[in-house]
Structure formats: structure tokens, C-alpha cells
Amino acid sequence: MTDFHITTDADGVATITWDVAAKSMNVMSMAGFAKLDGLIDAALADPAVKGIILTSGKKDFAGGMDLNVIAQMRTGGAQAIFDGVMQMHAVLRKIERAGMDPKTLKGGKPIVAALPGTALGIGLELPLSCHRIIAADNPKAKIGLPEIMVGIFPGAGGTTRLVRKLGAMAAAPFLLEGKLSDPKKAKAAGLIDEVVAPEDLLTRAKEWVLTAKDADLVKPWDAKGYKMPGGTPYHPAGFMTFVGASAMVNGKTQGVYPAAKALLSAVYEGALVPFDTALKIEARQFTSVLMNPSSTAMIRSLFINKEALEKGANRPQVADQKVAKLGVIGAGMMGAGIAYVAANAGIAVVLIDATLEAAERGRAHSESLLDKGMKRGKVTAEKKAEVLARITATADYTALAGCDLIVEAVFEDPKVKAEVTAKVEAAVGPDCIFATNTSTLPITALAKASARPDQFIGIHFFSPVDKMMLVEIIRGKETGDRAVAKALDFVRQIRKTPIVVNDARFFYANRCIIPYINEGIRMVAEGVEPALIENAAKLVGMPLGPLQLVDETSIDLGVKIAKATRAAMGDAYPDGAVDEVIFRMADQGRLGRKANAGFYTYSDKGERLGLWEGLAAAWPVADAQPDLAAVQHRLLMAQVLEAVRALEDGVLTDIREGDVGAILGWGFAPWSGGPFGWLDILGAARAVEICDNLAASHGPRFAAPALLRDMATKGETFYQTAVSQAA
Numbered sequence: 167m168t169d170f171h172i173t174t175d176a177d178g179v180a181t182i183t184w185d186v187a188a189k190s191m192n193v194m195s196m197a198g199f200a201k202l203d204g205l206i207d208a209a210l211a212d213p214a215v216k217g218i219i220l221t222s223g224k225k226d227f228a229g230g231m232d233l234n235v236i237a238q239m240r241t242g243g244a245q246a247i248f249d250g251v252m253q254m255h256a257v258l259r260k261i262e263r264a265g266m267d268p269k270t271l272k273g274g275k276p277i278v279a280a281l282p283g284t285a286l287g288i289g290l291e292l293p294l295s296c297h298r299i300i301a302a303d304n305p306k307a308k309i310g311l312p313e314i315m316v317g318i319f320p321g322a323g324g325t326t327r328l329v330r331k332l333g334a335m336a337a338a339p340f341l342l343e344g345k346l347s348d349p350k351k352a353k354a355a356g357l358i359d360e361v362v363a364p365e366d367l368l369t370r371a372k373e374w375v376l377t378a379k380d381a382d383l384v385k386p387w388d389a390k391g392y393k394m395p396g397g398t399p400y401h402p403a404g405f406m407t408f409v410g411a412s413a414m415v416n417g418k419t420q421g422v423y424p425a426a427k428a429l430l431s432a433v434y435e436g437a438l439v440p441f442d443t444a445l446k447i448e449a450r451q452f453t454s455v456l457m458n459p460s461s462t463a464m465i466r467s468l469f470i471n472k473e474a475l476e477k478g479a480n481r482p483q484v485a486d487q488k489v490a491k492l493g494v495i496g497a498g499m500m501g502a503g504i505a506y507v508a509a510n511a512g513i514a515v516v517l518i519d520a521t522l523e524a525a526e527r528g529r530a531h532s533e534s535l536l537d538k539g540m541k542r543g544k545v546t547a548e549k550k551a552e553v554l555a556r557i558t559a560t561a562d563y564t565a566l567a568g569c570d571l572i573v574e575a576v577f578e579d580p581k582v583k584a585e586v587t588a589k590v591e592a593a594v595g596p597d598c599i600f601a602t603n604t605s606t607l608p609i610t611a612l613a614k615a616s617a618r619p620d621q622f623i624g625i626h627f628f629s630p631v632d633k634m635m636l637v638e639i640i641r642g643k644e645t646g647d648r649a650v651a652k653a654l655d656f657v658r659q660i661r662k663t664p665i666v667v668n669d670a671r672f673f674y675a676n677r678c679i680i681p682y683i684n685e686g687i688r689m690v691a692e693g694v695e696p697a698l699i700e701n702a703a704k705l706v707g708m709p710l711g712p713l714q715l716v717d718e719t720s721i722d723l724g725v726k727i728a729k730a731t732r733a734a735m736g737d738a739y740p741d742g743a744v745d746e747v748i749f750r751m752a753d754q755g756r757l758g759r760k761a762n763a764g765f766y767t768y769s770d771k772g773e774r775l776g777l778w779e780g781l782a783a784a785w786p787v788a789d790a791q792p793d794l795a796a797v798q799h800r801l802l803m804a805q806v807l808e809a810v811r812a813l814e815d816g817v818l819t820d821i822r823e824g825d826v827g828a829i830l831g832w833g834f835a836p837w838s839g840g841p842f843g844w845l846d847i848l849g850a851a852r853a854v855e856i857c858d859n860l861a862a863s864h865g866p867r868f869a870a871p872a873l874l875r876d877m878a879t880k881g882e883t884f885y886q887t888a889v890s891q892a893a
């Protein structure tokens with residue numbers, strides 16, 4: 167079986183069909199590209215062929231390049247990547263020129279792309295090299311160039327062609343933000359040329375091939391007198407575009423994403439030169455991005471490993487545990503959100519609170535989210551009715567009969583949780599799995615309230631539940647495999663990404679976030695300029711500075727956690743310096759965003775204005791300030807060392823989960839691929855050196871864990887070690 171095959175009909179129209187064997191979606195490989203090249207050569211050379219339709223044998227056109235191939239390309243070095251990309255350009259350019267005389271631009275064979283459904287990445291770059299793009303009117307189809315989302319950019323001519331087709335300004339959302347559109351919107355934006363009824367797709371494509379004139383095959387940029395829409399960089403309008411775009415890209419990426427910068431350079435420099443030179447520039451910039459370890463790390467965590475975890479990489483071998491009826495206990499912020507995502511995924515939900523009114527308030531949360539969706543045209547009235555009909559709000563535990571999974575989200579109080587556990591177990595069948603959404607209480611201890619601790623597990627959602635994609639599954643000491651499988655199958659049903667960790671204080675995500683927040687607060691106490699702390703975090707790719715983060719999650723929660731941790735740890739408690747700051751903030755009623763006052767000030771409407779000037783009065787800013795890198799090392803190492811310790815302790819058993827969980831759970835510098843990705847980029851030896859310096863000046867919390875020190879001695883990396891262990 168090959169990825170492409172060709173048939174030619176009696177009218178001389180050849181159809182090249184893309185149909186990768188044993189895959190539900192076409193993806194491009196180097197072998198596939200070579201095959202396509204051969205078929206194009208043959209069709210162009212065959213006098214019996216008048217024109218070509220390029221289509222798919224599947225319901226979609228293509229999902230893009232096989233990202234595993236891209237990840238491997240790096241191993242050949244820069245020259246090999248550049249040569250490979252230039253070969254792709256040559257094939258696509260051949261399609262675009264289609265045998266025409268380069269001087270007269272006549273005599274080419276028409277080539278049309280007929281897209282039955284989704285066309286992403288190379289799946290759109292290839293059509294962009296054709297002479298016309300016709301798509302089936304399939305509202306589920308997604309058309310676009312999402313490469314930037316995984317740390318690369320469209321490097322098979324998509325960047326150069328789209329900018330020349332639409333102009334830099336109009337192409338920007340598709341290239342820089344990876345915006346995807348359905349066929350009608352793609353046509354309105356000028357991405358594709360025509361949308362037809364699905365049953366007419368191939369007839370219309372053939373009709374176009376048979377009626378196309380020489381002029382229809384000439385791309386604007388190959389015709390005489392071509393001017394780029396919106397102007398080139400030195401045109402007054404173009405000048406404005408590029409100045410603005412450059413500022414926007416730097417503002418959004420803080421300069422830490424090499425792909426966005428390289429993309430902009432490819433567009434800017436490419437706009438100044440002829441088309442074929444622009445392709446070469448695109449190839450050079452693309453090569454530089456692939457050679458940057460950030461792109462490898464991002465592809466690995468955000469695509470390959472994220473998908474592997476979603477498909478159940480660490481799922482125990484237990485029969486399918488799909489959830490049919492879910493019980494959610496506690497209809498507060500979290501419970502209401504969990505009920506919504508489950509009902510939205512087609513699961514029947516019983517939502518329980520202490521009173522019927524409270525349960526109904528929880529159900530109303532779904533209604534308001536669905537209403538918002540309707541306003542944005544994403545949800546129909548039928549869908550809203552269907553989802554709401556799946557949620558039964560009640561205070562009556564007998565309604566839980568027949569539930570196969572319970573998620574408990576009542577107050578964070580072991581006594582309340584224990585009561586609820588007993589009440590639930592009295593109402594459900596013997597096979598029902600019980601999960602708690604606790605964010606801090608050890609699962610093993612909570613399981614003591616259960617008569618069947620092997621069926622007791624932690625399923626930790628993040629807030630807001632409908633937006634946050636990570637779910638942390640926590641195995642208690644006695645949790646059995648079926649409970650783990652159940653949790654994983656549930657997370658798959660609601661289309662989120664799971665990680666499975668072992669039970670320990672704060673599990674994984676919170677264990678790493680708390681030291682990040684604490685390090686920021688410690689610096690305030692030391693007299694580090696608060697703006698330096700916040701900006702240092704953002705300039706290294708953290709979405710929120712530590713002070714903004716604690717304002718968002720609330721300072722009184724910080725106080726509560728600090729008190730509980732101090733009680734549990736006694737004299738070993740290390741964070742007294744942090745408590746001095748947050749206790750004082752809490753005493754003054756500065757509880758964070760919810761109080762409209764915290765480390766930041768807020769307007770009456772709740773808009774964040776700026777850092778609170780009163781901070782300097784309480785914790786005077788020191789004359790000597792640390793440099794940016796020193797602050798960044800402290801903020802990153804605080805998180806990363808905790809991740810390494812979690813691995814050492816066996817809380818994490820798979821670094822892939824550590825990295826994917828960090829990016830999706832708390833936005834850990836995505837450019838780095840996660841904490842372990844960052845340490846690999848840095849190298850263990852350099853990481854240990856940074857730790858030694860930090861430990862000398864700031865204390866033993868920065869001491870390099872033995873695992874890291876050992877890797878530094880042996881010259882190992884986390885991912886190499888993981889690969890060799892798996893082999």
C-alpha cells in the first residue's frame with residue numbers, strides 16, 4: 167500500500183487520491199512526499215492527462231505532517247533539514263508551475279485540490295500550491311495552519327504563499343495564531359476558492375479542470391506586475407503592518423518562542439525578494455526553528471506525548487470502563503463545572519448538594535455556559551436542551567442508584583468528605599468507583615472513610631473546569647487498577663488530558679506551583695522590586711507572575727494551606743519568610759482578586775490595574791537589585807526541582823506526565839516542553855551549577871537532588887534515559 171494512488175478517466179482527468187493505509191487521518195511522511203512527486207511527474211508527462219484532481223480517500227483531506235518525522239529531521243543536522251525542505255518546495259513549485267512555459271506562462275496542466283473535510287498544515291500547504299482549492303461544505307471540517315501551536319511554523323511554502331495571497335495583515339491570524347476555519351469561513355477569508363455541496367465535490371473539480379484557461383493557472387506572484395496585498399515592508403501601508411506585527415509578536419511571546427520570531431522574519435524578508443528566493447528564506451528560517459531545542463521539546467510534549475497520554479499510555483490493562491452515569495457531590499464552583507463537562511460529553515449526571523436550591527444553582531452554571539456558547543454561535547438550542555436534560559439536580563442521595571462513577575467536590579474538610587463518602591457508598595452499587603476532587607488532602611487518608619478503598623481514587627480537576635485541559639489522577643496506597651482505568655476512561659470521554667500520579671502532599675501540580683508562588687513572595691520580603699519579579703517570570707514564558715497567580719487563587723487560600731502544612735511539618739516547616747508576608751496581607755484584607763485588593767490593585771469593576779504601591783511601605787525595595795537571570799533561575803528552579811523530587815519520590819512515574827502536566831496544569835513555560843524538557847535543554851551539569859550557586863546564596867531548598875547530580879556526572883539527559891529505559 168502506498169499513500170497516494172492515481173486513476174485517469176476517459177476525459178483525461180487524473181485523480182490523485184491521498185489515502186494513508188491503517189490511519190484514520192492522512193499525515194504526510196517523506197515517503198509519501200516522494201510518491202506524490204512521482205505521480206505528479208508521470209501525470210504531467212502523460213499526454214493523455216489534461217489535468218489533475220488532488221483529493222483524499224478519507225472523510226478528511228489531511229491532518230498535517232507526521233510530527234514524529236519532524237522531530238526526527240533534527241537528527242540529520244541543519245544542512246539535511248534545509249535540503250529536505252528545499253526538496254518539498256521543489257515538488258510543490260512543480261505542482262504550481264504544472265509544466266507551463268516559464269516565459270509565456272502557457273501550456274500548464276490545471277491542478278485542483280478537492281478537500282472533503284479537514285485540511286491542516288501540509289494538508290493546506292499542498293492545496294495552496296494547486297491552482298484552485300474547492301472544499302466540500304462540511305461544517306465540521308477545520309482548515310488552517312496550526313504549526314505555530316507546537317512551536318514550528320508552516321515551512322512547506324505555506325507561509326510564503328499565504329502572505330502573497332492575502333497580504334501580511336490578513337495572513338497574520340492564520341500564521342501567527344494558527345487560526346482554524348470551517349470551509350465557509352475559509353472561503354470568506356480567501357484561504358480557499360470555492361465551497362460546494364459534498365456530493366458535488368469531484369464533479370465540480372473535474373468541471374473546473376476541463377474548463378480552466380492558461381490564465382487560471384498563473385499565480386498572482388508569477389504574473390507580471392504582482393503587488394503584495396497591503397504592501398511590502400517599504401510601502402507606507404506595509405511599513406505600518408510590520409512595525410505593528412513585530413510589536414505584537416514580541417508582546418505576546420515575550421521573545422521566548424523562536425518560531426514566532428522566525429516566522430515573522432521569513433515573512434518580512436520574503437516580502438522583499440522574488441518568490442523563489444522567498445521560499446529559500448522560509449526554508450532557512452524553518453531550519454533554524456527545527457534546530458532550536460525548543461521546537462523539539464514543544465512537539466514532544468504538546469503533541470506526541472500529550473496524545474500518548476490521552477490514548478492511555480499508562481492505563482492498566484483492564485476492560486473498558488466508560489462512564490454511563492456520573493454522580494457529582496457538591497455543586498459549588500468545581501462540582502458544577504465537572505457536571506457541565508460530563509453532560510457536554512454525553513454522560514448522564516446526578517448533581518447533589520446539601521439542598522435542592524444549591525444543587526440547582528450548580529446546574530444553572532451549565533445553563534449560563536451553554537447560553538454563552540449560543541451567543542457565540544457555537545451551541546444550538548437543541549444542544550443546550552440535550553445537555554441540560556442530562557443533569558439531574560437534587561439533594562436526594564437515592565438518585566445516585568446506578569451511578570458507575572462518583573466525583574466528590576464538597577468542602578475541603580476531611581470530616582465532611584468522610585460523611586459524604588459513607589452516604590454515597592450506601593446509595594450506590596458495589597462496583598461504583600468513588601473519586602475525590604480534593605486539591606490538598608492525601609487520598610490514602612480520605613480512603614479510610616471508604617468500605618472499598620481499592621475503588622477509591624483522586625480525580626483532581628483545575629479551575630475553571632470547562633477551560634483547563636489537565637486532570638490529575640491520584641492513586642492512593644490501596645487504589646486498584648480498575649479505579650485508575652475508570653478515571654482514565656472518564657477523562658478520555660470528556661476529552662481532557664490525564665496524568666496519573668501517586669499520593670503525596672499536594673500531589674504533583676500544586677506541589678510545584680506552591681514553591682513558585684512562595685519564591686516570588688519571599689523575594690518581596692527580601693526587597694526585590696515586585697515589578698522585576700513579575701516581569702522576570704513573564705519574560706521566561708510563565709503566563710502569570712507569582713504575585714498575580716496568588717492574587718488569582720486568593721491569598722487566604724495560601725494562608726490556609728500554609729497553616730495546614732506548618733501543622734503537618736512542625737519544626738521542619740521551611741516557609742516562615744513567606745508566611746510573614748501573606749499573613750500580613752490577609753490581616754489587611756488584601757485577599758487577592760476576589761477582594762479587589764492583593765499584591766495588585768483593581769478597579770471597582772475588578773480590572774487589574776498595577777502592583778500595589780503599599781508593598782514598598784511594608785517591604786522596602788532594596789538598593790541593590792538582582793539581575794534578571796538570577797530572579798528567573800530562582801522562579802524556575804523552585805518549580806523544576808520540586809518536579810525532580812516528585813520523580814525521585816515516585817509521585818511521578820513518567821517524565822512525560824511531569825512535562826505535559828506542568829504545561830497544561832499551570833502553564834509552565836511551554837517553549838521549554840516542561841520542567842524536564844527545560845533541564846534537558848539546559849543540560850544537567852549547568853542545572854547543578856545553577857543549583858549550587860542558588861543553594862549557597864538562598865538556602866538548601868535549591869540543593870540539587872541526587873538524581874540530577876548523578877545525571878550531571880554521567881552526562882545524561884532525562885529523555886535519553888527514559889528512552890533507553892523503555893527500549
Ligand code: NAD
Pocket residue numbers: 495496497498499500501518519520524574575576577578579582585586603604605606626627628629
Ligand atoms: P465550593 O465551596 O465552591 O463548593 C463546595 C460545595 O459543596 C458547596 O456547594 C457546598 O454546599 C457543597 N457541600 C458541602 N457539604 C456538603 C455535603 N455534606 N453534601 C453535599 N454537598 C455539600 O468549593 P469548590 O471550590 O468547588 O471546591 C470543592 C472541592 O474541590 C474541594 O475539595 C477543593 O479543595 C477542590 N478543588 C478546588 C479547586 C478550586 O480552584 N477551587 C481546584 C481543584 C480542587
